[in-house]
Amino acid sequence: MNEKKVIGEKALEYVKDGMVVGLGTGSTAYYFTSKLGELVQQGLNIKGVPTSKKTETLANELGIPLVSFNEIEKIDLAVDGADEVDADLNLIKGGGGALLREKIIAASAKTFIVIADSHKNVDTLGTFPLPVEVVPFGLEMTIKHIRDLGGKTELRQQQGKPFLTDNGNYILDTNFQEIKEPKELEKKLNLIPGVVDNGLFVGMADAVITIIDKKLVTVFRK
Ligand SMILES: O=C[C@H](O)[C@H](O)[C@H](O)COP(=O)(O)O
Numbered sequence: 001m002n003e004k005k006v007i008g009e010k011a012l013e014y015v016k017d018g019m020v021v022g023l024g025t026g027s028t029a030y031y032f033t034s035k036l037g038e039l040v041q042q043g044l045n046i047k048g049v050p051t052s053k054k055t056e057t058l059a060n061e062l063g064i065p066l067v068s069f070n071e072i073e074k075i076d077l078a079v080d081g082a083d084e085v086d087a088d089l090n091l092i093k094g095g096g097g098a099l100l101r102e103k104i105i106a107a108s109a110k111t112f113i114v115i116a117d118s119h120k121n122v123d124t125l126g127t128f129p130l131p132v133e134v135v136p137f138g139l140e141m142t143i144k145h146i147r148d149l150g151g152k153t154e155l156r157q158q159q160g161k162p163f164l165t166d167n168g169n170y171i172l173d174t175n176f177q178e179i180k181e182p183k184e185l186e187k188k189l190n191l192i193p194g195v196v197d198n199g200l201f202v203g204m205a206d207a208v209i210t211i212i213d214k215k216l217v218t219v220f221r222k
Pocket residue numbers: 024025026027028029080081082083093094095096097098099102
């Protein structure tokens with residue numbers, strides 16, 4: 001079974017005519033957006049808000065009409081992938097570097113649905129290194145502050161150069177081992193000058209569509 005495709009397309013059930021929809025980033029969100037494009041071509045009337053330049057390009061290719069923030073009051077639904085999901089539906093995101101725009105859009109959405117294949121489900125967050133978006137200025141100092149919190153940082157690279165986010169920032173992939181208190185860590189990291197945001201999404205997901213024991217399930221936040 002192509003889990004990502006099955007899960008991504010399942011999320012279409014939450015899309016209703018007239019909605020403003022946040023379009024996630026990554027290989028699972030790809031299937032959601034692609035199917036959404038088909039439905040738009042068949043007459044579905046929605047508007048999209050992309051979480052990355054990559055998704056913006058895909059949406060344009062598919063003919064999904066896009067809106068910017070100054071044209072809308074709210075986002076009805078956001079659908080996005082995740083790198084890890086715990087039992088409380090807390091997430092690590094940002095494996096593709098899109099965490100900041102993803103968090104802005106998830107935080108503005110009435111309903112935030114996560115689409116995550118079975119490999120993403122964990123007891124405790126932290127095996128997947130936490131992406132932390134930082135401004136290039138003062139990088140070495142920012143790294144010191146993050147290390148003081150117990151994180152081992154690695155500057156994400158792409159083709160021999162620091163990876164640049166859509167916002168012109170760097171990503172520090174940071175290993176904290178087990179993240180027992182995700183909300184605390186999310187806050188502490190974001191208080192460090194130079195940190196723009198981090199990939200912890202705590203208490204944001206309303207539901208996660210995933211595969212458990214080979215069955216497609218939707219888990220709602222308690
Ligand atoms: O920055 C990227 C996003 O947070 C993705 O949603 C996340 O990395 C999951 O991606 P995928 O569906 O490709 O595993």
